[in-house]
Amino acid sequence: MVAYQILCGLMGVAWLVVGASLFSMFFAFHSPGGRSGGLFATMGPQGHYLAAFAGCALITWALLLLAAARRPLEGRAVGTATALGLVLCASYRMVAWVVGDYAAVADLLRIESAVFLTLALGFVWLRPARVEAAT
Amino acid sequence: MIGRILATVVIVGLLGFDFMLPRFEMLQQGRDPVARADAPAAVVVVDEPMPDFTLPDLDGVPVTLSSLQGHRVLLTFERSVDW
Numbered sequence: 441m442v443a444y445q446i447l448c449g450l451m452g453v454a455w456l457v458v459g460a461s462l463f464s465m466f467f468a469f470h471s472p473g474g475r476s477g478g479l480f481a482t483m484g485p486q487g488h489y490l491a492a493f494a495g496c497a498l499i500t501w502a503l504l505l506l507a508a509a510r511r512p513l514e515g516r517a518v519g520t521a522t523a524l525g526l527v528l529c530a531s532y533r534m535v536a537w538v539v540g541d542y543a544a545v546a547d548l549l550r551i552e553s554a555v556f557l558t559l560a561l562g563f564v565w566l567r568p569a570r571v572e573a574a575t
Numbered sequence: 576m577i578g579r580i581l582a583t584v585v586i587v588g589l590l591g592f593d594f595m596l597p598r599f600e601m602l603q604q605g606r607d608p609v610a611r612a613d614a615p616a617a618v619v620v621v622d623e624p625m626p627d628f629t630l631p632d633l634d635g636v637p638v639t640l641s642s643l644q645g646h647r648v649l650l651t652f653e654r655s656v657d658w
Contacts, residue, residue: 527586534593550593557590564582 444519444566445509451522451559452505459498466492501525512568519567526560 468474469488476483483491505522508515530553536542537549619625629639640648 523582523586527589530589530593534589534596537596550596553593554590557586557593560586561583564579564586 441512441568444512444563444568447559447562447566448505448512448515448518448522449509452502452509455498455502455505459495459502462491462495462498464495466495516568516570519563523560523563526556526563530554530556530560 465476465480466488469476469483469485475481476488480487480491501522504515504518508518533549533553533556537553542549625640627639627641629637632638
């Protein structure tokens with residue numbers, strides 16, 4: 441149970457940081473003279489719009505994870521949904537790696553996939569059992 | 576419990592697929608620096624004869640441009656993922 445709480449808490453904080461960054465990147469891009477650098481340099485207005493949407497979704501996901509960290513028995517379903525979400529994230533990263541259009545980030549996509557799948561396994565096995573939640 | 580086991584099978588299967596994907600160095604084979612290293616420096620000038628070169632065909636047999644003299648030659652450049 442404690443391990444599930446720690447996993448939810450850590451991932452909630454991580455998603456909160458990433459989500460807030462993506463969300464604020466939209467406003468930074470549209471501020472006077474604003475532009476994104478590095479890997480995000482070629483994203484353009486549409487890319488930043490979608491990144492802000494992803495940021496909002498990540499912040500929502502993070503808040504659910506943090507709620508599950510505080511009340512793990514009530515937040516059992518959050519673990520299931522998070523595991524599914526992580527598997528989806530890993531799936532498109534593997535396809536992106538095979539396609540080859542994201543060669544600039546090299547093996548990062550495969551490593552991220554492996555990390556997400558391992559985390560998904562953690563959420564599958566560490567979430568409280570149904571019987572445990574009922575009592 | 577059955578749900579957890581099924582989920583584990585799916586996730587471990589995907590993990591195995593992830594580890595089986597070819598490594599990044601393999602994708603580098605067709606990339607610019609390697610391609611340049613393979614071919615000697617040659618300058619192509621419009622309206623001038625193409626410098627001679629040799630490349631393997633789909634069966635690995637080397638084909639020289641000069642051996643195709645008298646035929647029309649169409650060169651295409653495509654991206655390859657090396658498998």
